[in-house]
Amino acid sequence: MRTYDQIHKILENSKIGIAGAGGLGSNVATSLARCGIGKLVIADYDSVSEDCLNRQYFFYDQIGIKKVSALEHVLERINPHTKVEAHDIKLTEEKVIELFTDCDVIVEAIGDARIKQQLIESVLVKLPEKHLVIASGLAGYGNNNRFTTEQYDKLWVCGDQEAEVNELNPPMAPAVGIVANMQANVVIDILLREL
Amino acid sequence: MKLQINHKEEQFEQNELTLYKLLEIKDLKFKRLLIRVNGKVINENEIGDTKLKDGDQLDIVRIISGG
Numbered sequence: 611m612r613t614y615d616q617i618h619k620i621l622e623n624s625k626i627g628i629a630g631a632g633g634l635g636s637n638v639a640t641s642l643a644r645c646g647i648g649k650l651v652i653a654d655y656d657s658v659s660e661d662c663l664n665r666q667y668f669f670y671d672q673i674g675i676k677k678v679s680a681l682e683h684v685l686e687r688i689n690p691h692t693k694v695e696a697h698d699i700k701l702t703e704e705k706v707i708e709l710f711t712d713c714d715v716i717v718e719a720i721g722d723a724r725i726k727q728q729l730i731e732s733v734l735v736k737l738p739e740k741h742l743v744i745a746s747g748l749a750g751y752g753n754n755n756r757f758t759t760e761q762y763d764k765l766w767v768c769g770d771q772e773a774e775v776n777e778l779n780p781p782m783a784p785a786v787g788i789v790a791n792m793q794a795n796v797v798i799d800i801l802l803r804e805l
Numbered sequence: 806m807k808l809q810i811n812h813k814e815e816q817f818e819q820n821e822l823t824l825y826k827l828l829e830i831k832d833l834k835f836k837r838l839l840i841r842v843n844g845k846v847i848n849e850n851e852i853g854d855t856k857l858k859d860g861d862q863l864d865i866v867r868i869i870s871g872g
Contacts, residue, residue, distance in 0.1 A: 634872045721872035723837050730839055734846050747869040760811070762864040775871035
């Protein structure tokens with residue numbers, strides 16, 4: 611077993627890439643910053659709006675601000691020792707490789723299913739040696755036990771692989787937070803097992 | 806034939822199967838899926854041409870919107 615100091619040392623020397631700074635990404639980032647991860651590389655093109663606040667780690671006075679800037683401020687207040695590299699861009703298959711190529715673990719935190727799939731496939735094909743932690747199925751509320759973590763080599767899948775986001779099944783803080791923290795928990799586990 | 810799907814062994818009556826047919830059997834044809842056969846990513850337009858053989862290992866992950 612590692613001591614707290616040994617754990618801290620490993621985490622502060624780690625670099626994690628987070629694709630997306632919405633419900634998953636903002637919650638993964640704050641969780642990892644609290645754990646003392648040394649560096650987070652975060653990419654998103656969107657801005658904070660009022661309807662984000664039911665699940666995303668932003669504040670009312672941040673409405674209108676770019677998500678990556680807003681998140682940078684939140685993370686600075688949580689743990690100023692975590693360095694943040696924020697990219698205000700729309701991720702493409704090429705960009706995701708370029709930005710995250712030297713990260714220890716990549717977290718997929720994209721909302722749109724088509725883009726989600728493109729970026730996941732791009733990482734699996736071009737960075738096959740990299741651990742990739744994705745989320746799939748987190749909408750709605752209740753039934754905590756539907757959420758699982760499946761591992762396929764270096765691909766980790768958190769969520770219920772079922773619940774689509776739609777009018778009747780909106781994403782809400784509790785379930786989104788559970789899945790985001792499942793992803794963050796996998797990241798910590800990978801780092802402490804492998805580094 | 807036997808296939809290893811998401812770490813579980815599954816038995817099929819057919820001796821030959823395409824990936825397309827397998828997805829049909831498993832009622833997954835119209836779902837958005839991430840698929841790997843023996844570790845290789847199979848994209849959407851390769852599904853029809855991908856022939857499966859006994860002992861193949863598949864990862865099939867449903868990709869759901871929301872993040």
